[in-house]
Amino acid sequence: MIRIAVRPDPIDVAAELAAVEGQGAGAVASFTGMVRGDDGVTELELEHYPGMTEGALAGLAETATARWSLLGATVVHRVGRMALGDRIVFVAAAALHRREALDACAFLIDSLKTGAPFWKRERRGEDATWVEAKTADDAAAKRWM
Helix, strand or coil: CEEEEEECCCCCHHHHHHHHHCCCCCEEEEEEEECCCHHHCCEEEEEECCCHHHHHHHHHHHHHHHHHCCCEEEEEEECEEEECCCEEEEEEEEECCHHHHHHHHHHHHHHHHHHCCEEEEEEECCEEEECCCCHHHHHHHHCCC
16 A cells, blocks of 8 residues: 655654554665754745646655565655744555565655755745755665666
């Protein structure tokens, strides 16, 4: 089962994990991304292109499911304004064995950073700047090709 959600609501990690764990897997790997206060960031805002973003995330989850024979994959991504410490993204992969679950989870988080259309703006007090794509994110995604 693949579950994709892009929404402004807070992410309930316990509920998302329970849904993935209920799929009869031997292993579930998950990742939760949080808003960091690097370089004085006080708030983060994410925008997306509705429909296109969900489609891109579903394509990544389908690739992961086929590549690692997953029993389930979940990607939940927030959009809108978020404060320091808020959850931005939750990714989980359920498989029969831990290696498949761990690799699929890493693939999903590395790939969505470059493969899904999100626009990120960081606020530092009254100043706001759009965040450019990072070379490190491209390198992380390329290791799965």
